[in-house]
Amino acid sequence: MIQDAINRNAFSLNVRYNSKLGYPTQIDIDYNSQIANEEIFLTIENFQEIK
Numbered sequence: 001m002i003q004d005a006i007n008r009n010a011f012s013l014n015v016r017y018n019s020k021l022g023y024p025t026q027i028d029i030d031y032n033s034q035i036a037n038e039e040i041f042l043t044i045e046n047f048q049e050i051k
Helices: 002-007
Strands: 012-017 024-030 040-043
């Protein structure tokens, strides 16, 4: 999803990562500033590392 936003030249892309494991914890994408309600907001919680 992050790479897709980059490939599509999203107007705004903000990603926060877990500092220990490096996975994204929050992804906010706005593909077009001129269109309302097409934004995507994702939060990753309770992620567990599988060993």
